[in-house]
Amino acid sequence: MDAPPTAPLTAEQQEIRRTLRDLLAERAGPQENRAATATPQGYDPELWARMSGALGLAGLALPEEYGGVGCGPAELALACEETGRALAPSPLLATSVLAAPLLTALGTPEQRAELLPRLADGTLTCALAVPGGSLALALGLTGDNAAEAWSGGGRAGGVQARAVDGGWRLYGEAAQVVDGHSAGLLLVAAHTGGFARSRTLLFLVRAEDDGTPGLSRTRQPTLDLTRTQATVQFRDTPAELLGEEPADVLGALAATGRGAAVMLAAEAVGAAREALDRTVAHVGSREQFGRPVGSFQAVKHRLADLYVQVEAARSLTHCAAREPGPGPDSGPLALAHALEALRATAGESIQLHGGIGFTWEHEAHLFFKRAASDELLFGPVRRLRARAAERTGLFGEVAA
Structure with missing residues (x-):
């Protein structure tokens, strides 16, 4: 429907x-x-x-x-x-x-x-790798994406870049890289320069061939099987600088984050709507006490509340997607509402499916795992909202 x-x-x-x-x-x-x-x-x-x-x-x-x-x-x-x-x-x-x-x-x-x-044309896939599992912060979704907050420069770890013989070499590790184990091209955020001139840049690592020197990729076990992640290690790995210096890398990451939030919200809205439709169909056919479960008023009220929540998230997402350029807060706020709607709908779906909803064989748990996994990667919801509140001045001045 x-x-x-x-x-x-x-x-x-x-x-x-x-x-x-x-x-x-x-x-x-x-x-x-x-x-x-x-x-x-x-x-x-x-x-x-x-x-x-x-x-x-x-x-x-x-x-x-x-x-x-x-x-x-x-x-x-x-x-x-x-x-x-x-x-x-x-x-x-x-x-x-x-x-x-x-x-x-x-x-x-x-x-x-x-x-x-x-x-x-789909013949090349690419993955964005940032150190420390800090993708949401690097994209500016949950806080100011100033490089020192997430890039792991200096002795703090992360991924280091060194200029060698006219090229670049990478050292370090990035975790929770979406599609990092299979992408033919890696886009790596790495820290370069000394403490006084430290900066974060983006580098290209060609990974179509398994023989890329110093590159090790390991697929991680994930909560959401449909959202693969990997740990990527760099040991003297040859890399190419993306673009030219000076470049507004942090600004580009923040702009990408605003757009990505809208697309993630759209995904969550689609998943929430599908989970709701499946649940409505199930309670309409499952009978207890000689009548469909969906005919009971308590069940109707729960489904009606979910419908309102999903449609509110859908409206916010569509409005954010139609903006000429997503504002600093419209995408993250749409994502917060959509993730909340998906988690609520998926949780109720498991409950209203009865015993079968708790089984591995049934698909109800997949929707709940998508909600939880996306919130771990790009949230949590409370930080998405808190960041928007800070930017609007509700909690005082913050950096743009």
Whole structure:
């Protein structure tokens, strides 16, 4: 069941939603997703090829001059809502939402011309690696992303970059790297320079071949099987500086974070709506005391409350996606509402499915794990809201 959109969809947007939903219904059902997560990549390469090739999903928001479709954030958010509905494991988040905007904003003309067309056609995937499991902070979602707060410079650890013979070498470790074990290109935030001239820059590490010197990647066990993560270690690993100095790396990361928050919110809204629809269908067919469980007033009230919560999150997300440029707070606030709605809906779904909802074989727990995993990676919700409150001056002045 589809709720009416907050604003009418264009014919192009309707076609994106219809074709993607049909493809995911065919190739990304619960059983197909379980099989995909068990592959070395953690996703179905054939499905990704169809999403990228026939649908142009990987390059949906990339400029046409680089082989992209040239659509805006509203169309990409619509696609993310559908992949979230299916809980489809794919490189879309890591490649198209996190990495591609940084390559577009900071890359040299030569780097953009070489890499963006391959990202657009899906033949190359990319992962953003930041040290210390501090992705939310690096993107400016949960606090000021000043480099000293998360980059681990100097003796604090993190990833260090050293200039050697006209090139760069990386040393250190980054954990919780989304799709880090399978991406053909790594976009690494590394600390460079001494204490007096310390700065954080972004570097490209080519990882399509297993023989990249000094690079070690280990897939991590994760709560959400559909959102693969890895620990990436660098030991004298050759790297290429993204763009040219000086570059506003922190500003680009914050801008990417604002856009990524909208796409993550869209994913969460799609997942929440699917969990709610599945629950409504279940209580309508399951009988107790000679009547459907869904006919009891207490159950109706619980489902009605969830519907209101999901639709409120959906409205916030669609409004944020349609803004010409997401404001500093609209994306994170939409994400906070969407994650909260998904967690509440997934939790009630498990309860209202009865005993079967607690089993591994049933898909109800997958929605709850997506909510919990995303909050660990990009939240928590209270910090997303607290950061927005600080920026608006409710708790005093903070740095922009």
